[in-house]
Amino acid sequence: MNVENAEPSLLARLRSLFILGRGVLKGLSEETAGPDPLALFTEWFDDAQRSGIYLPDAMTLATATKDGRPSARSMLLKGFDERGFRFFTNYESRKADDLTDNPRAALVFHWPRLQRQVRIEGLVEKLPEQESREYFATRPRGSQLGAWASDQSTPIDDRRHLEESFREHEARFKRTDVPLPPFWGGYRVIPEAIEFWQGRANRLHDRLRYTLGDDGWTVARLSP
């Protein structure tokens, strides 16, 4: 990650001030939010990306074991559409073990500069291997080798072990493209509920929670 990218341009700063001001002053009404939470998420995600926020695609992913013990970690969103929200990881990691036993998850985005939060809950499915292969192919070679080198979430004796494993895979795939590891790929969170939180004055924040029923999405306003 280029650290220079962490410094937003003047235009991005102005844009973020404008979006923040409009959000805090005018708030999130049912009319402006509309009936489709995906359209609203698209708008907010776009606002976050254009506001010069560092890692606007960073989100918290919460999972739980079968007996309900939760854990959470930061992840990067790697695409979304009407089917759901995609992320990629190691299929033998702690989160993956959770998702095998209990295929439900929650995602949280927080964009402090815009005084906004989005919470997403739903069932989780593994992506088809072809989709993971296509995404893996777009990653930098170093990240691809890093995926092979790391038995994510398992204890290791020391860092040297990891670096040796990286070098071994570098030598192994010296003359070829790095293939998708069989233990690595994506998941999709299929949303059943999406809540938008817009910060307002005097803690009278706006909260709109969309839930999916047989007749599509319905929206309710929640007390902050």
Ligand SMILES: Cc1cc2nc3c(=O)[nH]c(=O)nc-3n(C[C@H](O)[C@H](O)[C@H](O)COP(=O)(O)O)c2cc1C
């Ligand atoms: C900003 C940020 C983004 C991250 N994105 C990912 C990601 O997209 N995929 C991933 O496997 N780990 C990602 N990580 C690492 C995870 O937070 C976590 O350490 C790792 O996935 C192991 O989690 P687990 O042991 O609960 O399975 C990210 C960490 C940070 C701080």
